[in-house]
Amino acid sequence: MSLAQFTTAASDYAVHVDRLFMLLSVISVAVVLLVSALIIIFLARYHKGSRAPRGETPERFDREVEICWTAATFFSFLFIFWWAASDELTALKAPPNALEIHLVAKQWMWRIQHPSGAREIDELHVPAHTNVRLAMTSEDVIHDLYLPALRLKQDVLPDRYTYLWFNATKTGIYHLTCAEFCGTDHSVMAGRLVVVTPEEYARWSAAQPEGDDLAHQGEVLFHSLGCSGCHTPGSTVHAPDLHGIYGHAVQLADGRTVSADEAYLHDCIVLPAKNRVAGFPPLMPNFTGSVNEGQIVALVAYIKSLTPQMAGSSRGETQ
Ligand code: HEC
Ligand SMILES: [Cu+2]
Incomplete structure (x- = not known):
């Protein structure tokens, strides 16, 4: 899988996920740098034999610093939680009237049925700029649909339906793969997500042989x-x-x-x-x-x- 698959964000949701990921990365890097810098500074300053002041820290200073950094981390974490949760919540429920496409996972392939009756295997055609809802189930074991360009991943389970929805904004061909070890040929249980314009999608589904919806x-x-x-x-x-x-x-x-x-x-x-x-x-x-x-x-x-x-x-x- 090429790196481009992970860097192309083919939907607004993917852009949101990337932003959150960037924020968390920036915070993590900043914390690592701060802690490493302090370790080095203190090593230099307080090593054995150095002439640094070694008395008690003033009590007032102690308390104020403690309160400040506890409050700052608490509110930063609350903010990150709020941000991540609001992105997650929008991803949870599909808008009404989304185009519903059915997906059945099976060792080791993805079978897809469109409302028009069109069927395909290991290939998922979707129209761009359209709300698409995937209703998914498995015929055997637990699989996991992974669409990296949309930053979406959802378990596909036997005996129950799971759902995903997205609105792809960039046409193109992206990876579609199984992210749950599901048996011998798990590694080849992969396919393509083909995002086309709505006109092309209509043309494509009309051209499928299984005429009946x-x-x-x-x-x-x-x-x-x-x-x-x-x-x-x-x-x-x-x-x-x-x-x-x-x-x-x-x-x-x-x-x-x-x-x-x-x-x-x-x-x-x-x-x-x-x-x-x-x-x-x-x-x-x-x-x-x-x-x-x-x-x-x-x-x-x-x-x-x-x-x-x-x-x-x-x-x-x-x-
Ligand atoms: C032998 C007669 C019979 C056949 C054949 C039959 N059903 Fe039923 N079905 C029933 C009865 C009686 C009930 C209600 C009592 C029950 O749940 O067993 C029912 C209940 C249902 C329900 C729930 C309905 C509700 O009001 O909640 C659905 C859905 C359903 N059947 C679909 C189907 C489908 C699809 C098929 C064919 C694959 C089918 N049935 C074949 C007799 C039948
Ligand atoms: Cu699988």
Whole structure:
């Protein structure tokens, strides 16, 4: 990995991280210089046999110096904490309406699914000057997505989603790599982050062969896996209507109320026993082994696309 990867800052967040890093480096260097200088000065001045004054230090002077340096370090640390924490906090929550790209890690590759349905492996195309949110999961062990040019690193874990968001400002090709030792070929689990202009991104994703968008791929799976057999209004099995469920509260049979986010929908498919919905027979089958993470991403995208309005119209049709 070339040094340029660590020096190019391809987003505003990266610039902020660099500033903080510079501040900490400057402070550390200043402290090292100060301490070394004092050691040398005192060595010269107070070595054995020198004629330096060796009486008691005045008590008042002692106390004042003590209070001053304690207060100064305390407030400097508070300031650094505030600065670092405010940068971290903005990095935590993606702005609404960010372009959501799914990433599935697997020994030893990165599989990427775009909302347009475009897919790629070990290569992540993103539009510049656009808020991009990565929703990530792993099919096997713990991986860690590292995007040095964006100063971002996030663990990618099996059985749960983790997220990252960024707004790349510089087009170019950057490193994308795994930063968690994940087995034999960990060292080659690397790829490229390709930041292009929004127009180029649109052109690129339209040119991908997998024409169907993610939600539509999910719809096809929803039928082929038999989900629709139960989850259609009017089916013989009493199963919840999935229209409008995304983002809403769900009452569970064990008394908990949970928010139907991506992680919840994911778990409904592969860990149904964890979330039995109140008021329904516990008939949701476990699809572990028959769907992979990429298919779950598509199914969840489809469920997310089912708006409550559509529920009204589809009920109208069946009546
Ligand atoms: C045999 C019928 C059946 C099939 C097939 C089925 N489900 Fe279900 N599903 C249910 C039932 C019944 C529930 C509610 C009770 C429970 O949680 O077990 C449910 C619950 C759910 C929930 C939670 C709904 C809520 O209101 O919180 C989701 C999401 C879901 N299913 C998605 C799917 C998907 C995706 C598939 C296909 C991969 C699928 N189901 C296949 C019967 C089914
Ligand atoms: Cu890995």
